Amino acid sequence: MGWIAKSVNHRGQRRIAVYFEKDPVLIQRIKRLKDVRWSQTLQAWHLPDTEEYRIRFKINLEGYKNSNDQPKNQLSTEVEVQIEKFNQWLRSKRYSENTIKTYHDAIRVFLRFFSDKELSSIENNDIIDFNNEYILKNKLSASYQNQVVNAVKLFFRTVQNRNVDIDKIDRPKKPKTLPNVLSKEEIKAILEAHGNIKHRAMLSLIYACGLRRSELLNLQPVHVDSRRGVLLIKQAKGRKDRITPISVKIIELLREYYKAYKPAVWLFEGQNKGEQYSEKSLENVLKQALKKAGITKPVSLHWLRHSYATHLLENGTDLRYIQELLGHNSSKTTEIYTHVSTKSLQNIKSPFDDL
Structure with missing residues (x-):
């Protein structure tokens, strides 16, 4: 199922805390349950400790208590302090x-x-146990395992715990997956689906400039340089600035949008003036476009960025330029688009045709 449920004593009440990797589908499912709440302290969703929920989440209560009848997963004050120090170190960097x-x-x-x-007794073998008994047992993804490994490495380096040999912690093998790409016809249908000019402009700009979701939402009107025909992307992934060409068609669309909405701070704002447009609302804009366009694929906003890169490659753009346009550190990251481009594949003749 990809989750772990434990009985906890939360604010004087017996509750069932449910832990799982951040997953929009699981979050929506658990939100539908009666009297479910999110706890910032537990960093988990929690529900009433009832017989129904015990059966539903397969809980053996005796297995989750220690001798003091306290939640077995409760973190000590010392550990909480170290985690806070870790947060401060990350912010300082x-x-x-x-x-x-x-x-x-x-x-x-x-x-x-x-x-x-x-905390001082945790060592490398514990990390192996965690991977086997938590990550693999609950069928969590390799990317999530990688996040934990990265966090563990940084945490023990910052809290000066030398029982963990940082250099001997291995990351999981990454699955070799290909980026999802849409055809130009599908892209056109998505971008033309909305009558609302703001919605159309947001989706169009993501595809036209190969933007990440956060890059679009962090844009300000001054970042559009219509005279030079470029878009300035400030402090993107890796704290890097970059510029990307912006077409005349997009500039015209943005001018039309700007006249209608007159954004004050951000290029795309929410219902209140000066308020940044939310990620969730942007995702909903795409969902509505897919529904209107009759596309049933599980398209995400990042598919538009993948499609931009692939279509550039198919049009003959050099990989080195695509790397710069996307803001990739390594050319190997960009090279993956050669595996989904159909330009060369279409020239290959199947032996089946000769039968």
């Missing part, structure tokens, strides 16, 4: 808030698993 939250959540899950051990 200017990690993004998204990365800080990811590492924070990952290290809490890891340390909860060993809540019955002293």
Whole structure:
């Protein structure tokens, strides 16, 4: 199922805490349950400790208590202090808030698993046990395992714990998956689906400039340089600035949008003036476009970026330029698009045709 449920004593009440990797589908499913709440302290969803929920989440209550009748996964004050120091270190190094939250959540899950051990006694073999008994047992993804490994490495380096040999912690093998790409006809249908000019402009800009979701939402009107025909993308992934060409058609669309909405701070704002457009609302814009276009594939916003890169490659753009346009550190990241481009494949004749 990909989750772990444990009985906890939360604010004087017996509750069932449910831990799982961040997954929009699971979040929506658990939200439908009666009297479910999110706890920032537990970093988990929790429900009433009832017979129905015990059966539903397969809980053996005796297995989750220690001799003091306290939750077995409760973190000590010392560990909480160390986690806070870890957060402060990440902020001092200017990690993004998204990365800080990811590492924070990952290290809490890891340390909860060993809540019955002293922090100073955790060693490399414990990480292997965690991978086998938590990650693999619950069929969690390799990417999530990688996040935990990254968090553990950084955490023990910052809290100066030398029982963990940082260099001997291996990352999982990454599955070799190909990026999802849409045809130009499908892209056209998605971009033309909305009558609302703001919605159309947002989706069009993501595809036309190969933007990540956060890059679009962090744009300001001054970042559009219509005279030079470029878009300035500030402090993108890896804290890097970059520029990308922006077509005359997109500039015209943005001018039309700007006249209608007159954004004050951000290029795309929410219902309140000066308020940044939310990620969730942007995802809903895409969902509505897919529904209107009659596309049933599980398209995400990142598919538009993948399609931009692949279509550039098929049009003959050099990989080195595509790497710069996408803001990739390594050319190997960009080279994956050669595996989904159909330009060369279409010239290959199947031996079946000769039968």
